[in-house]
Amino acid sequence: MSDNKKSKTLLAAAISLVIAGQASVASAGSLTIEEIVVTTTKRLEALQDVSVSVSTVDTEFMQIAGISDIEDVSMHVPSLTVSTNSSPWNTSFRMRRIGNEGNIPTFEPDTGLFIDGAFRSRSGLGLGDLVDIERIEVLKGPQSTLYGKNVTAGLISVTTKAPTEDFEAMLEGSVGEDDLYVAKGFVSGGLAENVFGRLTFSHSEHDALMDNASGEDANELNSTSLRGQLVLEPSEDLAIQLTLGAVERDFNGLVGEPEFSTTAQAVFAQAQRFPTISNATPLADNKLGNYKIDYHPDTSTFNQESYEFIATVDYYIGDVMLTSISSYDEYDVVSHQQSAAQSPIDILSFRDDTSGYSWSQEFRLTGESGDSLEWITGIFAYHNNFQRGTDNKPEFVMGADIEELGFALLAPNLTTQLGADPIATSILLGSGNPIANGLGVAGDTGDFYNEQDTDTFGIFGQFTWSITADLSMTAGLRYSYEEKDATLITSYTNSPLATAAAPAFALPLAAPGGLAGLLAPDNSWAPDDSWDAITGNVTLEYHVNDDVMIYGTLAHGFKAGGFNLGFGTLPNEQRPFDEETVDTLEFGWKTQFYDNRLQVNGSVFHTEYTDFQSAAFQGLTFLVNNAEQVDNTGVEFDGLFLVSESISVNFAVSYVIAEYDEYTRGSCYIGRAPDSATQADKCDLSGEELPFAPRWKANSGIQYEAPMGAGDFYSRVDIAWVGKHNPSSELDPRHKQSDYAMGNVKLGWRTENLDVSLWSKNFTDQSYAIQYAPDNLMSGVTRAGSHQGFFNDPRSTGVTVRYDF
Template identity: 30%
Template structure:
């Protein structure tokens, strides 16, 4: 278990030596307030103070404080994926839900990216590891990140924060809190704006891109709350929030070049001198098309709590919420200055989520039982617009890959074949309805022995309407149709060249794989499909047995069943595998069933929670074993996204944590370690996605070791002043960042260090802080992927050399950033 929290110290004055103890840490992992040491779940509870000291603004920053947690983003900052113990879902395809759920103030967010952004003023964040199949909205198969923001209070106060930093960072936030109507109504208002220049210099080639930087930051957020407490038996909390982002993201430099001379030669020939080669951490990227992104996120939630004396003091809780989120992006889809494929930033490439949710819970307690029953409903509408257009250099690049015969072939076709500015214009409309009934009950069998039983029945129904279209109608695929008709002739042309049989096969694969890729296939022209094959009911839940040996030691055994609903691939699919069988195009057809199966997990855990040194030390640990069935895998092949299922994935290991209030005045130390063996036990039909020489069968983004160490020191100066220092580090051993486990996508072991040093008034009326994120400027990949239409790292056709032919690009981790922050309280 990895615990990261700085509670206030309590003092034990007995004896000659002062012992600094840790106050009770309260969490709501079982939807009621409990001491962390009494909860038979692995929970990382991170206080608002530690979040502030560590510079945590969003979920991605949270990784520094939580061993076993990795959060990455790819083609947009909104395409964010969280993984716990190596388990997570690649986020580029909006049809896949998250294995790690995000809940903010009791409201489930439908995708990790929808919850990405400034989290505002925080009370704490709880990271629950392992499947949570009972209490947190929709089921999650790997864990939950539960964000709890600060509520309004009846004490007036105002906070101002101003920050400047490198890369032109300029940030400011303001909050106002206090009573609005005596002791009945209180409000809290938070506003923030943050700007920063981009991390990358952009080589724009011939354009039309005008932006010279990429991965910048420019957003503002507003959050207003009202808390009504008209009496002791009722309270209501209304939360309204709005965030808008207008940024440029995300280009990706090259980390490995295609071994094919044809690929590199044609790129250089089309744009001489503009192919930068391999030096990713020079942070220069190639993009002739815009990567503008515009994001709007808004919502409202209302939480009502009634204390019902007629039911023995039971509490009825209602959480109603509405969310509306939209992302509009542009993309240079080939990540070069050669104009091959792109998506316009004109609103045509967009994803929209709307969600209406309602949760009801009734909870109470007797001498022997803490009980809870509830119901949950969510209606989610997803609209996805997915264009992919061919650039001005597409025909020349396509023909150039094959030399003189290929160029002659392309030139012989009508100009409308693979015409610039045209391509796929697909739209998807998905409706998801989910309802559930659940109960969670803790039964105190004796003073020391407690049994917790949780059960949930979930019904999930999804409907998808897809409209596939080529911008030129039937003529849009004329090149592909001619290509199919002339395939035998093309084979003869290749046969006359002085190349070997494997090279002939590779050339043939290139012709068909690019010219008749799904985005150029006339089979998809003006095709509308409707799917309603997903209507599944599933039981999930948990059983935990906890035994308190004494006041300092509690042990537990637990079993949990987790579930993540099936879904639909929101991309074009064809039956067969034309890319691997280019000589046999007959029988290739549109796949009218793009659904994929639900993901389930059986999880077993044994844990021990202990206190030492009169409460100055918390030492907790857990052994876990998680067996996943039909693990949902999303892979980009260099041409399209492929969703498949791995029949069995197993994650097993140990979580350990330590919190220590040292005898040294005002020094607190925390350390956590996660060891996880997360392995693919059965590849099934997904084997074609993986290369045979993969380094091992560990799942991507699954380091064996990860650990964090954080220390906070606060020293009074002259009675009225104080200085405060925080140093935190996160270590991860090596892991692969590509879902197909191409060895070139491996990230070496790394350590990220953050530091903050502050000086100010003891009453916190003012504070000045110098800080640095990634202090040592560690260079690392977030996600590595196959360059679009620049070869493949998937298994090649039979007879070809078993070597990858693709260029590899990567989305990089942030470089070192540093700055100065000033805080004022009134």
């Protein structure tokens, strides 16, 4: 069956599940949907009473649906898109199709991640596997009043389970295809009077999922996380919770599958004629999406060590609650691409060392005035230090075959210049006679160093006024100030011969030498800047009756500007990018029917981003600039239906048009001429839909439970469908992704303590592109359209056994 037919078949199945479920409703019964409590407004409130577009998954749902990471969550929340290319550290979040790739260490995304109320600047911080989680709340749309740190698209709030007074424990183990092994567990209970503790661990590993013809295979997993919590309750008015967590990852990461142009393939073939390359193999399969690569000698190793600490204090002063959230995190991440050129010959290695730390402090006062006014106010301070590069190790090293590649590129030019003089050509290109070539020689090195300090301060307040029993108004303001100080240093050591070759053969990547295309010579830059803004929101909420609530929101948000650090030859004056602002209008509803057996919530929204911070891949690095205006308009709804005591159905649909209303400095895909003679490699993308932004996304799931023996049998099928879109930041028309659908299935039997299940993720083995981009090196050298793709994991099937003590 073709992928397109497979997608339509699965979508039809998803729709039929919902229709069949609705047709089976009994006229009466005692079933009712359990109330879900969220902290969206930094208060404990029922989901159906919150006038914010929010989706949530809790412990019970995550367990029965087999949710093990944030990407699994996105299958049930189509407004959220989670994608990973080279490592979990680079996971990126998009909300309502707004977001950017996660490969830019100094670039904070539009969708914020909060763990137990503490902001995390990187998606890979603090979270290993999702184990021992109380709930995950996905807030859609700008949230710039109560959550002020760069949340112009939305946020993900993860709440972990707190220690318990009574003893409880759990052990869980899973085995699956590709030698998948997962172990999880926790233990919790009282340690002394009014002192409770909880310890949680997880470990996941599997073998490589990508076959490499010339070296080590890629896309492994080896991740371990540990989290300890302590709760102290000295009095009825005071509670202190301390959390310490650690994550360690060490494996060969996911890499791009390159598809080289005919020009690049000819260059490789020419290079392989030279005697120095003795063990190079032909390209294994010059085709995307087959999980096969030909990297020499190895792929990419990834190592992460990260730690976090969170201290939360709740103290009642009369009827007012004082909350303090103190947070600290640090990390050290090394990604080493031994074959950065993604080729079967040894051309270039790239070692990317990043490290950093951050601390934050928030104080909040929450209270009520009379019977009609609720209020919250607070201050927020945040500091982040980021470093990339080292003093004692070069980031770029030219490989043993770089000269042969240079010869292969230079040969046609020299033949033209020397005419029909075979003796001269033979001497200049002969083995053992290293001529001046345009790419450098083996051992040439390049160094770069980045450091950035970010300081943020915010003060905020919000109140809710109950005008009548059915009508209320919420309004809030926030003042934000952010300051950034940065350092950029780059240098390289190119052979003198490489420099001498430049007049004869100037490469777009390498003029005058190979590393000159990646690093500006002896560049030292120390920018600093600051931004501030007043943001806010106004919401009117009206309860039509006990089962229907409607609301309307106006909101204004802000995200600070920054600098393009990293490496590259971009002139320093072009490296800053401006702040981003956002204005949104939203109308939403929360409804329940059939004695609260059916809930349907949704919203219609229009959002405008001014100076939207847009990122595009430039070959080994990213460039951020500002799109003058982005428009984002859509409708979304989700629902849960208890068909009977045994059957429940959930469903969600998201339709969004996200487009560049004006973007005159977009990146040109290879082969497209710039629209302006004064702006090289810049194209006008005005009127184009954003990359990674399908108009349609939908999901549906059906769950069945029934008594069996001493326990209960259960089964669940989830299907997600994604419409056609272009997953390349430069909108290369070759990379249009057709619509696709994928599904998960789980069958299990459980008692009060034991749960045994058989599951399959992506059970139809659907393959789709997460991201397309120019390939790391040859697209810049040959300018002939070589590119790479990152793809989802293939089908994984396994067994899980869980025991609760």
